[in-house]
Amino acid sequence: MIKVVIIGSGNVAQHLIAAFQNPHRPGTEIELVQVYSRQIKSVSHLIDLEKVTNNFNTLVEADIYIISVSDDAIAEVSSNLAFKNRLVVHTSGSVSLHALDENNRRGVFYPLQTFTKNKVVDFNIIPICLESENGIDYELLDKVAKSISGTVYAINSEQRKALHVVAVFVNNFTNHLYQIGQEICQEHQVPFEILRPLIAETVRKIMVLSPQEAQTGPAKRNDTSTIEAHEAFLSNENHLTIYKILTQSIQENGKKL
């Protein structure tokens, strides 16, 4: 039996608690033995209250402690742990393994996904990126990760930084392009809903094609007259700047091929 403790009660912590309560592979002997939450109430809908503590000194013994708190708090929380030489990991995409206090064996357990509070996600399809300081700890992390997810990767700190930046591009930035789209729709009294099937198809394409194969549009075709018409149409300076820069970037890419 592998005993897991989760420290934290935020968005990612809550999704992890739910996933470990209902593991994908029930045969795997993983048990979530305790959750640390400053506000005990905030996880009471997820786990029996007797398994919840708000006192670091009452943390039980476990094989792995998963610190799932905001990036800024990881170092401090890890230094608050009153034990030594146990496996302690964090769940952040952008924080180094070395941010964790060196009193314990350190690792990273980074689920690469955007989590929305109260929106159930299928953890089985969420990639979990693992890092550890030694092979035995890696094997332990691997077992724990595979109990909730079908896709587990060994990712070092440098690669994890790259993934975190890429996540900003493909998640935060694409969402911002949707936001700009909605602003233009509102300006011209068109319902944004009309665009949803196009958005869905754009993503269906990227599931089977490379971004290069999937690229279409006036910039890709070097269709100067359409590009000029679009630029003349955009009344918002900020929208225009972004239009120009992304168009130019697509055109430069075309030249490289």
Next chain:
Amino acid sequence: MIKVVIIGSGNVAQHLIAAFQNPHRPGTEIELVQVYSRQIKSVSHLIDLEKVTNNFNTLVEADIYIISVSDDAIAEVSSNLAFKNRLVVHTSGSVSLHALDENNRRGVFYPLQTFTKNKVVDFNIIPICLESENGIDYELLDKVAKSISGTVYAINSEQRKALHVVAVFVNNFTNHLYQIGQEICQEHQVPFEILRPLIAETVRKIMVLSPQEAQTGPAKRNDTSTIEAHEAFLSNENHLTIYKILTQSIQENGKKL
């Protein structure tokens, strides 16, 4: 019986031919009576050859002629039609209704979707944006559009221009962000596949939330230290420029709220 002729054999034309051959609402009395294609062979897999012509002078009489050719060719093709006062529409998002020759009644039949050759799409969920010069023609267009799609909108030229620009943002530009993501992955030897579940979830969110509600990430949180770490990490000038501009745009949006 409403008789339809399609003029063109490109990507959109081929998807329209397939859709009219297999209409969503078979009860509707719509018939694709003829297809004009310069190269007869290019549509031979879609329709009986006896219904295909490569000669404008042999176009049969019909209730509606759908010109689905490249934007540049619309005006010329419409002026090659040897008849008058019939309903002639084009399928472009960016070309004015007035580009069509005024010898005939004019309209627009714009399916708002990204079409990939040889990839079947479910036309029923593709919004079709209609425009005409009078109400009777609109009714006809509406019947024809509703025979293949469940979502049909009256969209004037100004709104259609807006939609076309927005389509560039939410389709072409988001795909380019995937491309940048892939470039960063390659540089750091991470498989781009790890990002696919995140991309899929980003889009699932936008189907139920507004872009504003769905926005997350360091720019949204004004997490300066993560933003600075990302900027220091990006070695490609172009990636860095795009990162900075989109981050700034998200931050400016936050201030407006």
